[in-house]
Amino acid sequence: MTDRRHPWLIAVLSLAVIITGWWAWSLHQRELPPPLVGPPRSDYQIEQFELLVFDEQGKESFSMRGPRLARHPSLGTLDIEDPRMRAPDGEGKVWTGRAERAWVSRDGDRLRLLEKVELRGPTTAERVPIRLRSEQLDFLPKADQIESDDWVTITAPGSILRGKGLKAELASRRIELLSEVTARYEPIAR
């Protein structure tokens, strides 16, 4: 009697082993943490920071504040969220900027504002207020210049200029739009 039941018993038991084995393996897979993607861990992070950058002569290059700053451990660059920037131009007049993100080069000579960038020029008696909007704008404090490879829209009283690619000197407000330039001027008041 036992001979006939013996092979069936083995079959059932081995099926049970396979099922429980597969079940245990799948549970284990689910617990594994997702593989780490993206830059390596920053060597330090600062919350609610204010950053002041000075040039070699001790003159203020720019200042920035925001909710979070992280320094890249090997490159020495900074990645910043939701930055608010202030920068004096060659005549000491302050430009203000904001964006979704920012990146600062290792020696602070290039500050890249990224996504929903807005830069406002100083408003003074002799300077009309201007505003630049783009998805990428580089600020070069030493050269007192800004650059972009992207579309830039420049709004000033009575005019809207737009082009692809930009080079500009802050103090003199000389702006070069490199291609596909359009301009709209309001009619002269009579």
Added chain:
Amino acid sequence: LKSDREKEMSLDAGHGDIVLSDNGRALLSEGVKIEQGSLRIESRDAEIISQAGEIKQAILTGSPATVRQDLDTGGQMQARANRIDYDLASNVLLLTGSVVITQPEGELRGERVRYEIDTGQMEGGAPGSRIQMTIKPKQKAPTN
């Protein structure tokens, strides 16, 4: 059209070198198109001069620079020249160098022509150069 000057002016160019200040200047190049109402100007380069935040003058140089505009009296004015100075305050075009202006009534050629956009009045001539005018005969009323 007289109403053109109350319209927004739009410009289009391949490259722009602009000084953004109250009394600014913009050098546009690589093919310039200017539109203001029915006024259409095309040239190779353009210098736009503004004062107190408003455009006062547009200097267009080309090969040639061309102008087209609808006339309040019907029809269209077309002009070409090596250089066109558009004074927006007085609404006057100063055309210099191989100037040809064509209107429904006829054609005027010369080296220097002053054209008042509001009235269509033209004044031509420059030292040492003459102007040529061609006036089309009035269409005879059909006799039945």
